[in-house]
Amino acid sequence: MSDGHGIELTELEKDALTEVVNIGVSRAAISLRKMIGEHVLLSVPSLEVLGRERAAALLVQQGGDQLVAVKQSFSGAFSGGALLIFPQARSLELARAVTGPEMTNDEVVEIEQEALAETGNVILNNCLATMANMLKRPLTMSIPHIVKGDGTNLLAQAGDDQDDGDAGLVLFLYISFSVRERDLQGYIAMMMNMSSLLALKELLGAFIAETMAEDF
Amino acid sequence: MSVNVLVVDDSKLARINAGKALRTLKPEWNKVEAGSAAEAIEILGHETIDVALIDFNMADRDGLSLAAELRQLHPAMPIAIITANIQDEIIARAREINASFVAKPLTAEGLQGFLSGAALRLRSAG
Numbered sequence: 001m002s003d004g005h006g007i008e009l010t011e012l013e014k015d016a017l018t019e020v021v022n023i024g025v026s027r028a029a030i031s032l033r034k035m036i037g038e039h040v041l042l043s044v045p046s047l048e049v050l051g052r053e054r055a056a057a058l059l060v061q062q063g064g065d066q067l068v069a070v071k072q073s074f075s076g077a078f079s080g081g082a083l084l085i086f087p088q089a090r091s092l093e094l095a096r097a098v099t100g101p102e103m104t105n106d107e108v109v110e111i112e113q114e115a116l117a118e119t120g121n122v123i124l125n126n127c128l129a130t131m132a133n134m135l136k137r138p139l140t141m142s143i144p145h146i147v148k149g150d151g152t153n154l155l156a157q158a159g160d161d162q163d164d165g166d167a168g169l170v171l172f173l174y175i176s177f178s179v180r181e182r183d184l185q186g187y188i189a190m191m192m193n194m195s196s197l198l199a200l201k202e203l204l205g206a207f208i209a210e211t212m213a214e215d216f
Numbered sequence: 217m218s219v220n221v222l223v224v225d226d227s228k229l230a231r232i233n234a235g236k237a238l239r240t241l242k243p244e245w246n247k248v249e250a251g252s253a254a255e256a257i258e259i260l261g262h263e264t265i266d267v268a269l270i271d272f273n274m275a276d277r278d279g280l281s282l283a284a285e286l287r288q289l290h291p292a293m294p295i296a297i298i299t300a301n302i303q304d305e306i307i308a309r310a311r312e313i314n315a316s317f318v319a320k321p322l323t324a325e326g327l328q329g330f331l332s333g334a335a336l337r338l339r340s341a342g
Binding site: 027031111117118119126129139 | 232236306320
């Protein structure tokens with residue numbers, strides 16, 4: 001999927017990254033389940049190296065163009081942005097789910113933004129921290145921010161603190177999840193620039209070597 | 217003796233959750249809320265606090281730095297760092313300042329061990 005920029009993940013590295021992301025997201029899903037008390041279904045993570053516009057188009061294709069996201073940037077051996085994304089129309093329902101049945105409608109409306117930010121904080125932190133532990137490199141996470149708009153808006157804001165010397169190419173990780181009982185659907189997306197991909201490739205190499213060593 | 221628990225978190229939702237868990241486990245304890253590290257310091261200046269639950273990821277100052285300051289002032293106070301940031305480094309830093317680590321989302325189940333230990337320490341100290 002690379003446009004010939006020289007950094008490509010091997011099949012085994014992709015496999016390892018999918019595994020690391022899977023475990024991170026599963027941990028996050030357990031947290032979401034605890035917060036709303038309903039079963040959370042996860043898709044298999046998809047990862048691609050592509051341009052920012054294509055990544056934005058992918059988000060719109062999956063979730064429409066009226067999206068709301070909780071965004072956190074992370075930095076360390078590899079850096080980027082992580083987003084928990086929902087259709088705007090469902091964000092109040094998510095807030096209602098995490099605040100519990102004892103709150104009135106007005107109270108939920110009042111706390112909606114904060115509830116989303118904290119939910120994003122828990123989910124994204126769980127996911128990123130688990131990945132950091134597995135890859136054995138600490139990551140620093142920013143305070144969560146709420147961003148609204150279509151895919152382009154969200155991703156532009158997600159990448160605003162990164163150097164753009166890579167012609168806009170990013171490693172884009174994407175997982176959808178749903179809560180059937182509440183008709184909720186959302187996405188966790190992660191975006192890293194090409195210099196981070198290089199660092200990540202090295203860490204994945206070490207992770208693979210260690211996994212192999214344990215096997216024999 | 218009534219026990220005062222300081223809950224420091226910049227998220228109102230998280231403070232509500234902490235309140236729920238506290239009510240379930242220790243309904244007789246009082247909850248005091250702070251929305252930031254600065255507010256927590258201010259409260260500590262004029263109220264007796266026995267136990268502290270501190271969020272790690274806060275805007276003005278992170279919870280570990282607040283906990284370290286608190287630990288200097290109160291060497292025996294039961295302190296827990298509450299966070300979804302379950303990285304090994306964060307857990308190790310909490311241990312260094314003799315604080316417990318409790319994962320977010322906070323549930324009564326998750327908080328139980330820390331609160332039982334805290335109750336025991338308070339009883340033997342008081």
